[in-house]
Amino acid sequence: MKVDVLTLFPEMFAPVTGSSILGRAGEKGLLYINLINIRDYSSDKHSKADDTPFGGGPGMVMMAQPLFDAIRSLAAPQEAGLDTPAPAGRRPAGRRMIYMSPRGRLLDAALIRELAAEEELCLLCGHYEGVDQRVLDYWQFEEVSIGDYILTGGELAAMVLIDAVARFIPEVLGSSESVEDESVYSGLLECDQYTKPRSYEGLTVPEVLTSGNHKEIALWQYENSLALTQSRRPDLLRAYLEKEPELSKAEKKILQKVVAKPPL
Ligand code: SAM
Numbered sequence: 001m002k003v004d005v006l007t008l009f010p011e012m013f014a015p016v017t018g019s020s021i022l023g024r025a026g027e028k029g030l031l032y033i034n035l036i037n038i039r040d041y042s043s044d045k046h047s048k049a050d051d052t053p054f055g056g057g058p059g060m061v062m063m064a065q066p067l068f069d070a071i072r073s074l075a076a077p078q079e080a081g082l083d084t085p086a087p088a089g090r091r092p093a094g095r096r097m098i099y100m101s102p103r104g105r106l107l108d109a110a111l112i113r114e115l116a117a118e119e120e121l122c123l124l125c126g127h128y129e130g131v132d133q134r135v136l137d138y139w140q141f142e143e144v145s146i147g148d149y150i151l152t153g154g155e156l157a158a159m160v161l162i163d164a165v166a167r168f169i170p171e172v173l174g175s176s177e178s179v180e181d182e183s184v185y186s187g188l189l190e191c192d193q194y195t196k197p198r199s200y201e202g203l204t205v206p207e208v209l210t211s212g213n214h215k216e217i218a219l220w221q222y223e224n225s226l227a228l229t230q231s232r233r234p235d236l237l238r239a240y241l242e243k244e245p246e247l248s249k250a251e252k253k254i255l256q257k258v259v260a261k262p263p264l
Contacts, residue, residue: 001118001169002032004095005158006070007125008049008062010035012155022163025172033162038062041069050128059129067124067135071097074122095122097141099131100154100161104143107161109184111144115161116168123161125154187240189233191224219250226258 005013017026017033025031039047043065050060075092091097096118105111115121124131124141135141146157166172167179183190194205208220229237247255 001030001116001165002034002120003162004034004036004074004120004122005125005162006036006038006067006123007155007158008038008127009125009153009155010037013159016159017162021172022166025166025169028171030169030172031162031166036070036073038066038070041073042066043069053129057129061129062126062131062135064132064134067131068138071122071135071139091140092122093120095120097122097124097139098161099124099126099136099141099143100146100157101126101130101143102145102148102150104145106148107144107146107157107164112161112164113168116165121165123154123158125158127153184236187243187245188225188229188236191221191228215250219254222251223254223258226255227261230258 007013013033013035016022022031026033039049042049042063048063049066050062053059053061071092074095096115098115098121100123124135136143144157144161146160151157173179179185181190192206194209198205198210206220208216211217226237229240241259
């Protein structure tokens, strides 16, 4: 997958996109992040990229000119250039254009899966009071929010989106890991996890996990997962039950027991 990122602060990305799973995905050529410094496209001699808002008010607004030129640079060569019309659909080379914005659609599992099916994305990181609306309208940006709070800029939000989407790209995760087994994606929250030693300062691991009985372990994990979901995310549990999951007799018994009990 290729992700073009329009930003005023490209230096923010390397520590995140160059480390761990994202770093390895980059090295293997599974994920290519193309950072575009919006300021490089400013026609102002001081590389100005923001100005005061029309209508007054506090703060600055990111200007149309550097953004239009930066976006045009993404188009196929015959589409680029000030004198040529905008590419079809005003989406350079068909990319899905996303403006990271607290006004947008909330980034959830459904949207992550949708975006992961794309071959190319273009993310715009805002700053200050935001972006001149003409940029968003002309280039048909969708607005996507990572939550009901305000960040200083769109870079952290873009990194959250890239990280979550990258986990769905085939081969990005190790062969033993499956993104679908994780909390939320599996329909339930993941069960509690423990590692060695068995006892740490008198704190012990649930015995069943060290029993070697795989069937019992799987049932314990299922029960723990159900109980956690019931107490923390009853909405998820409701959706899980509506889907009528295929369960073994033993799992059905556990499900009935957990659902009959009041939440933890
Ligand atoms: N004045 C804007 C408003 O009230 O909607 C907020 C601007 S915010 C200080 C600066 C930039 O941070 C935004 O343009 C956007 O790119 C990014 N941003 C802030 N909060 C965000 C969120 N919850 N999700 C995604 N991006 C966000």
